Amino acid sequence: MYEGLSSPNIHTPHNMAEFSSIITHYPSSTMWAGGTYIMTRPDAYPSKVMNAEIIFLGEIEELHRFQRNDRFAEFGSMVTLDEVMSVGKAVLPKVLTDNIREIGSRLITRRATLGGAISTKGLTTSFPGTLVALDANVEIRMIKKKRLHSRWMQLTRLLDRNGTISLPPQSMISRIRIAFTDKNCQFFRSTGSFMTDPENAMSVSFTASLDQDVLNNPTIAFTYPSHGILYSRDIDNVFSSLRFPLDESERRNLEMIIFTFIDSSFQDLSDLQKIRTKGMLRAIVDELNEKTLTMPVQD
Secondary structure (H helix, E strand, C coil), X not given: CCXXXXXXXXXXXXXXXXXXXXXXXXXXXEEECCCCCHHHCCCCCCCXXXXXXXXXXXXXXXXXXXXXXXXXXXXXXXXXXXXXXXXHCCCCCHHHHHHHHHHCCHHHHCCCEHHHHHHCCCCCCCHHHHHHHCCCEEEEEEEECCXXXXXXXXXXXXXXXXXXXXCCCCEEEEEEEXXXXXXXXXXXXXXXCCCCCCCCCEEEEEEEEEECCXXXXXXXXXEECCCEEECCHHHHHHHHCCCCCCCHHHHHHHHHHHHHHHHHHCCCCCHHHHHHHHHXXXXXXXXXXXXXXXXXXXX
16 A cells, blocks of 8 residues: 555535535535546546545435426536436437437446536546537536525636636536527537547537528537637637538638637647548538538528
């Protein structure tokens, strides 16, 4: 055994009042949801940190709830990705369900939680980028002046300049709200391994409504696990200004504009990530071109 090792102190709150008390007394605690992030870190256990504090969220019943209406579905942060597919695959956006299927086997999706997928310090999955593209909202519970406060926020507002999701100190995500959408263009692709080869992996999530030859409300998010999420309203506006189908010259111009944004945000993408990004953009344009050319002509 290593000298100086100590077992962590595990706290198991059963409601938000107990969570508030624990996080107030132990503000540097690590929160444990499904454990798929913590247990994949090198030397995660046994801990070499003396008096490590872990808050297990699995006993808080409120965080396991699911409800829906005609406009959106609302999930507690401890709902697993497998449960999302079980209760919402018939109504949730296709880009979201495609993303969950891509993440891995049920061995992973039965443990990985919505809140954990968003809140991990590193981007271990493409899931947060898809939620950004869907303009999902999250409820943040945070401690202010020793009291627990609640606030709903767009997930895009939690993105910092580095493209990472940054939560306020002593806070947690308690609920995630995902709006239903009838957008007729939904595209998700991921390539490379976010876990074993993050320096070369990437994904893209894209949604839009194609009306004849123009896009309404397009949103696109690129995820690079070793860097962050690239999302910009300006990129969305570029897609809104296009008229499809695009020819090769127009496609190259779109690629050049988007890479201007990428280079200004992430200056050290690998060559393979850049090539894969170009391939993803081509695939999106090809799909939009095909939809435009096969769409029935309205009288």
